[in-house]
Amino acid sequence: MKIEKNYDFRKRFDEVHKAGRRDYSLQANDNDFAVNEDTVIMFPADADETIMTAAKDLQDYFFKSMDMSLKIKKGEACANSIYYAVDSNIAKDSFILEVSANGVKITGNMSRDTFCGSVYFEDQLNFR
Numbered sequence: 001m002k003i004e005k006n007y008d009f010r011k012r013f014d015e016v017h018k019a020g021r022r023d024y025s026l027q028a029n030d031n032d033f034a035v036n037e038d039t040v041i042m043f044p045a046d047a048d049e050t051i052m053t054a055a056k057d058l059q060d061y062f063f064k065s066m067d068m069s070l071k072i073k074k075g076e077a078c079a080n081s082i083y084y085a086v087d088s089n090i091a092k093d094s095f096i097l098e099v100s101a102n103g104v105k106i107t108g109n110m111s112r113d114t115f116c117g118s119v120y121f122e123d124q125l126n127f128r
Contacts, residue, residue, distance in 0.1 A: 019064050033099050037068060043084040045074045050111035051084050054118040058082065061122050077105060084114050097121055
């Protein structure tokens with residue numbers, strides 16, 4: 001049994017995004033969206049703090065875990081972007097994750113749902 005000093009477990013909790021998760025040998029399939037250094041994380045100009053925090057968290061994930069530095073911009077979705085949106089017409093307490101060859105769109109019923117969609121997106125990136 002490994003002996004741990006008191007409160008050493010907190011060091012593990014402080015690491016939100018683990019380094020070195022990127023597998024450089026993987027290549028995108030024909031219909032996949034490949035995130036690269038030119039990919040931009042975007043959200044509407046009127047986005048609230050929760051959406052901006054989700055974008056910053058995803059940026060940190062790519063920087064620490066995938067060794068990629070992505071920009072964050074306000075504006076509408078465009079090619080080669082990861083876009084955050086809120087749409088009250090989708091089901092309550094849910095999100096939609098749309099991935100195409102041109103980009104990713106994460107839409108939640110509320111901004112907190114969009115944040116959950118962003119975390120789910122991160123989780124999926126760790127499985128490939």
